[in-house]
Amino acid sequence: MTFVRATAAVIAKDLAGEFRSRELLSAMLIFAVLVILIFNFALELDIKTRSTVTAGVLWVTFAFAGSLGLNRSMAMEKDRGCIDGLLLAPVDRSAIYFGKMIGNLVFMLSVEAIVLPLYSILYNTNLFKIGFLGVVFLGSLGYVAVGTLLATMAVQTRTRDVLLPILLFPLVIPVLIASVKASMGYLQGIEAETIRPWLNLLLVYDTVFIAVAFMMFDFVVEE
Amino acid sequence: MQPKPKALTYLDIFTVVLFLISLGMVFFYAPMEAVMGNVQRVFYYHVAVGWVGMLSFLAAAIAGILYLRSKDRKWDQFAVAAVEIGVVFTFLNIATGSIWARPIWNTWWTWDPRLTTATIMELIYFAYLMLRQGIEDPDRRARFGAVYVILGFISVPLTFLSARLFRTIHPVVFGTNQPGAEGDFTMTPEMFHTFLFSLFTFTFVFIDLMWHRLRLGRFADQVEQLKLKFSQHS
Numbered sequence: 001m002t003f004v005r006a007t008a009a010v011i012a013k014d015l016a017g018e019f020r021s022r023e024l025l026s027a028m029l030i031f032a033v034l035v036i037l038i039f040n041f042a043l044e045l046d047i048k049t050r051s052t053v054t055a056g057v058l059w060v061t062f063a064f065a066g067s068l069g070l071n072r073s074m075a076m077e078k079d080r081g082c083i084d085g086l087l088l089a090p091v092d093r094s095a096i097y098f099g100k101m102i103g104n105l106v107f108m109l110s111v112e113a114i115v116l117p118l119y120s121i122l123y124n125t126n127l128f129k130i131g132f133l134g135v136v137f138l139g140s141l142g143y144v145a146v147g148t149l150l151a152t153m154a155v156q157t158r159t160r161d162v163l164l165p166i167l168l169f170p171l172v173i174p175v176l177i178a179s180v181k182a183s184m185g186y187l188q189g190i191e192a193e194t195i196r197p198w199l200n201l202l203l204v205y206d207t208v209f210i211a212v213a214f215m216m217f218d219f220v221v222e223e
Numbered sequence: 224m225q226p227k228p229k230a231l232t233y234l235d236i237f238t239v240v241l242f243l244i245s246l247g248m249v250f251f252y253a254p255m256e257a258v259m260g261n262v263q264r265v266f267y268y269h270v271a272v273g274w275v276g277m278l279s280f281l282a283a284a285i286a287g288i289l290y291l292r293s294k295d296r297k298w299d300q301f302a303v304a305a306v307e308i309g310v311v312f313t314f315l316n317i318a319t320g321s322i323w324a325r326p327i328w329n330t331w332w333t334w335d336p337r338l339t340t341a342t343i344m345e346l347i348y349f350a351y352l353m354l355r356q357g358i359e360d361p362d363r364r365a366r367f368g369a370v371y372v373i374l375g376f377i378s379v380p381l382t383f384l385s386a387r388l389f390r391t392i393h394p395v396v397f398g399t400n401q402p403g404a405e406g407d408f409t410m411t412p413e414m415f416h417t418f419l420f421s422l423f424t425f426t427f428v429f430i431d432l433m434w435h436r437l438r439l440g441r442f443a444d445q446v447e448q449l450k451l452k453f454s455q456h457s
Contacts, residue, residue: 153370173382205381
């Protein structure tokens with residue numbers, strides 16, 4: 001019970017801080033819109049291309065905006081010395097990991113919750129299919145599970161801002177491939193049988209990496 | 224500084240001899256493949272260097288686990304040594320594959336699962352080396368390195384699986400091929416001997432290089448400590 005309470009406290013702290021400053025969400029959001037804008041001109045998103053590349057464009061946007069958010073969220077803890085305070089708290093360290101991870105997940109989902117309707121309006125595509133939204137959730141979960149752990153490491157290095165994407169992207173490639181493929185399947189209305197393997201892969205990745213990150217977190221914060 | 228151990232010198236000589244024999248086998252003992260011709264001979268070393276790459280990354284992951292359990296610096300040195308060797312041999316694996324693919328697949332590169340996975344694996348371990356470069360404190364460097372090398376090794380099979388769900392054209396010389404594999408062949412006994420001998424040779428190349436690299440790691444550590452002592456005195 002104390003574990004759940006500690007986790008909830010960390011999440012509440014992150015959300016309260018963000019609610020007051022709004023620096024993380026606004027940065028992620030504007031960045032996401034800019035990426036979509038660039039894609040619009042780079043790919044000429046006319047109706048024909050749109051049906052095949054929508055999933056890819058969205059996931060690249062989420063991945064970039066996500067890495068921006070992860071970096072910021074951990075750098076904030078480090079720069080203001082909050083992480084030392086957190087570590088001194090007499091709670092299980094993995095509660096801090098889960099708190100930060102769920103906080104980051106909430107930020108990422110919030111950005112997605114604004115970007116998806118915006119994309120729907122801009123390109124007149126219906127993105128509100130329950131299967132697709134499920135994929136967005138599973139993909140984001142896997143992404144932040146690894147991302148939170150790696151961001152904790154990256155902020156403690158000399159080259160921190162450059163390092164996170166380099167550490168993170170090669171590890172999350174399975175999530176990105178599976179998410180793009182499954183999203184494309186749902187958006188094009190392909191039968192569920194062909195999408196199933198990608199969903200399974202996402203579930204396996206999420207489970208494995210949440211478990212591993214949970215075990216490893218102690219090692220990346222111990223001083 | 225300890226002198227070079229006798230056993231290492233013998234191992235060096237043994238490895239060089241093995242290497243020469245295997246080269247001889249590849250060019251003179253193994254018959255020419257009927258369809259592909261001489262370019263097929265790259266296969267023997269292509270698989271062998273790939274095997275050394277995988278062996279190195281496996282060794283690095285195990286060393287990572289052992290480091291986190293024991294906090295003994297020697298496992299950290301072991302992990303870096305293995306990753307460095309793995310990066311070089313995985314690159315050789317990709318390069319020799321490309322040389323073979325140009326005439327057989329008619330392209331240097333294709334986004335086949337094995338090729339994709341090898342490339343991503345290479346990038347993971349480059350990231351590992353960059354991570355280490357960014358940390359000065361040796362204990363933290365070792366800890367973060369161990370965590371990353373374990374994470375990386377776990378993600379490799381998942382990457383392969385995700386890339387495999389696309390179709391593949393890479394031949395599977397052992398076991399059954401998926402339909403559409405290009406450049407497959409069946410081995411004669413002589414080819415099989417050469418192949419096994421190449422694997423054997425490169426396993427020794429790996430052990431020999433590991434030993435040298437570990438010695439180098441120890442020396443580097445000693446130099447670092449001497450520097451530290453010197454700067455404290457002056």
